[in-house]
Each structure stands twice: as structure tokens, then as C-alpha cells.
Amino acid sequence: MDRTNPQAPPDLYGRPQADPFMRRLTAFGDRYTPALGSRGLRRNPRLPAPRALPALVLVVTGHRPVAEDVVELRLADPSGGVLPGWQPGAHLRLTLPSGRERHYSLCGDPADRTSYRIAVRRLADGGGGSREIHDELHLGVRLTVRRPRNGFPFCGEQRLLLLAGGIGVTPLLPIAREAQRRGLDWHLVYAGRTLATMPFVEELRALAPERVTLLVGRIPSGAELLESARPGSAVYCCGPAPMLAAVQRALDESPAGTLHFERFAAAPITDGKPFTVQLGADGPTLDVPADRSALDVLREARPDLPYSCHQGFCGTCRLHVLSGTPEHRDRRLTSEERADGALLPCVSRAAEGDRLVLDI
Numbered sequence: 001m002d003r004t005n006p007q008a009p010p011d012l013y014g015r016p017q018a019d020p021f022m023r024r025l026t027a028f029g030d031r032y033t034p035a036l037g038s039r040g041l042r043r044n045p046r047l048p049a050p051r052a053l054p055a056l057v058l059v060v061t062g063h064r065p066v067a068e069d070v071v072e073l074r075l076a077d078p079s080g081g082v083l084p085g086w087q088p089g090a091h092l093r094l095t096l097p098s099g100r101e102r103h104y105s106l107c108g109d110p111a112d113r114t115s116y117r118i119a120v121r122r123l124a125d126g127g128g129g130s131r132e133i134h135d136e137l138h139l140g141v142r143l144t145v146r147r148p149r150n151g152f153p154f155c156g157e158q159r160l161l162l163l164a165g166g167i168g169v170t171p172l173l174p175i176a177r178e179a180q181r182r183g184l185d186w187h188l189v190y191a192g193r194t195l196a197t198m199p200f201v202e203e204l205r206a207l208a209p210e211r212v213t214l215l216v217g218r219i220p221s222g223a224e225l226l227e228s229a230r231p232g233s234a235v236y237c238c239g240p241a242p243m244l245a246a247v248q249r250a251l252d253e254s255p256a257g258t259l260h261f262e263r264f265a266a267a268p269i270t271d272g273k274p275f276t277v278q279l280g281a282d283g284p285t286l287d288v289p290a291d292r293s294a295l296d297v298l299r300e301a302r303p304d305l306p307y308s309c310h311q312g313f314c315g316t317c318r319l320h321v322l323s324g325t326p327e328h329r330d331r332r333l334t335s336e337e338r339a340d341g342a343l344l345p346c347v348s349r350a351a352e353g354d355r356l357v358l359d360i
């Protein structure tokens with residue numbers, strides 16, 4: 001082929017062909033329609049929506065305690081097939097036999113494509129998902145699992161401080177393993193109530209004992225957690241909300257650089273104002289205080305309302321608003337869905353004193 005000729009050869013019928021740049025530009029234009037007057041691009045609505053990859057049906061091949069009130073689960077393809085790959089920080093969304101949906105960080109080795117490993121702490125006062133996993137997900141049970149997604153990706157920085165609180169160690173374990181494999185300068189501070197409640201301590205120590213610090217039996221301050229940060233260290237933190245808040249407050253006083261974090265519980269509500277929700281057009285009205293979510297209040301009246309992430313990204317708790325003006329705080333709904341009345345009550349609210357009438 002003559003790579004010096006800027007003209008594309010004619011097509012089979014002798015017609016001149018558009019040059020490659022124009023072909024790509026046309027294809028892009030077919031796919032996307034510029035949203036005039038807005039700052040983004042909108043998909044061409046005439047084209048079918050991109051198809052999501054199908055979920056996986058996996059079987060429980062391992063179920064064993066790894067700490068007090070913590071079980072490790074292994075999930076594999078029933079026919080022994082290779083599982084989709086994942087990167088440190090990724091999580092799975094499980095649909096349990098009861099229909100509950102729950103998200104858990106992958107804590108195995110990404111190089112092992114024969115099974116996924118997660119660890120689950122039993123929460124006595126949770127929504128029942130962890131109890132179901134502990135008590136009912138026996139070997140051989142099949143469940144639907146969405147392919148791994150990563151909301152806490154490891155960026156491969158040279159100098160790392162990993163901060164784990166309790167079961168929050170799960171996404172940090174593969175990150176520590178990867179950092180060790182790459183020869184990076186990493187240190188992990190792992191806080192827990194008692195040693196018996198802290199999973200994977202020995203596995204972490206086996207990677208590099210001098211790089212693991214345990215803080216047992218007390219709640220460390222943000223300054224203490226960041227004590228070993230070196231100038232420019234990237235901090236990866238996963239743990240309960242108070243731990244994360246303490247780290248955020250102390251970050252400016254430490255030499256650490258960027259902070260990456262993942263919550264495994266709802267974020268504290270900021271700037272919340274009291275409002276009310278009504279269950280159906282003729283149903284009872286409930287008060288939502290400034291420091292509670294509408295979902296928590298609704299679940300007192302309707303304990304079977306589904307939820308999963310409690311952070312406004314999974315969409316499980318979605319409800320329809322019959323009247324009232326929501327204050328959307330989620331990261332999931334599109335502007336069209338919001339305009340159609342969708343609401344994620346785990347995070348979204350209303351203005352002070354307003355009422356949202358919900359279709360439930």
C-alpha cells in the first residue's frame with residue numbers, strides 16, 4: 001500500500017472514498033449528537049443503548065470463618081470456566097437467593113481466575129444480607145453476580161500508605177499484594193477492635209511483616225493513622241465513616257499527598273434539613289430528621305424495602321415520586337430519570353419542611 005498517497009483509493013464501484021479521518025468523524029457523529037447549549041455530548045437516541053454484559057451465575061465453592069464474625073466466600077463458575085478479570089480495588093455485586101443485593105470487595109489474587117474471594121462480616125443490626133451469607137450460603141448454592149467493577153482503583157503510585165479499619169481491609173489486601181509485587185514503597189496500618197476480629201492479618205504479614213502496623217483495641221486518631229505518611233505518599237483508606245472523616249481532617253497537617261477512599265457504610269449526612277415523606281397519596285406521613293436518610297425512616301415502616309450500597313450508586317432503593325421536589329444527591333440517575341420522578345432515598349432528600357409523596 002502506498003502510505004504516501006493522502007487520497008484514499010476509490011471504492012469497488014469507482015466512487016471516491018472519504019479519507020480515514022472523515023470516516024472516523026462521521027462514525028463519531030452518528031453515535032453522538034452534540035447537546036447544543038449544554039456542556040456534554042448526548043448519545044444519539046436513534047441508536048440502541050449499549051448492551052450491558054450479562055451477569056454471571058456462580059456457585060459457592062468455599063465458605064469458612066477467617067475471623068470472629070467474618071466468613072470468607074469463594075465463588076466459581078459451575079463448569080470450572082475462567083472468570084472475568086479484575087484489578088485491585090474492584091468489587092462484586094451479589095444477588096442473594098432472597099433477592100437482596102450486596103456489594104463486597106474482592107480480596108483474592110487477580111491472577112487467580114478460577115474463583116473470586118470475598119469476606120463478609122456479620123452485622124447483627126444490618127438489613128439481613130450478611131446474616132444470609134453467613135447462615136444460608138452453603139457450598140453448592142448458586143447466585144447471580146455482576147461482573148467485577150472498580151470504584152476504588154489502585155493508581156500504582158510509588159509511595160503508599162494503606163489505612164484499613166476492620167473489614168475495610170478487604171480491598172486493601174490486593175492493593176498491598178500488587179504493591180509488593182511491583183516493589184513499591186508501601187505501608188499498611190490496620191485498626192481493629194481485637195485481633196480475633198481482624199481477618200487476613202497473617203496473610204498481610206506474610207507479604208512483608210515490617211510493612212504492616214496493627215492498631216488493636218482503640219480508635220486511632222487521624223494524626224495517628226497518618227503518622228507514617230512520607231512526603232507525597234498516596235493514601236488509600238477503607239473503613240468506617242468516622243475513621244475516614246478523621247483521616248480527611250488530619251490530611252492537611254500530614255505530608256501525605258492524594259487520598260483515595262472507599263466507604264463500606266453510608267456517608268454521614270451533611271447539610272441535611274428535616275422534611276417529610278408520605279407513603280402513597282393516602283398513606284401515612286413520616287418525618288425525616290436532618291441527620292437521617294429517607295430510606296432509613298421508610299424502612300421502619302416498610303422493613304422489606306430493598307437497598308444495597310446506601311450511598312446512591314447502585315440504584316437498588318429506587319422509588320417513584322408522585323409529588324414534591326426532591327433534592328437529588330445520588331451519582332446514579334440521569335437527568336431524564338430524575339425528570340420522570342425517580343428518586344434514590346438512601347441519599348436524596350427534600351428542602352426543609354417540604355413533603356415528598358412516594359409511590360410505595
Ligand code: FES
Binds near residue numbers: 306308310311315332
Ligand atoms: S441503596 Fe444503592 S442507591 Fe440507594
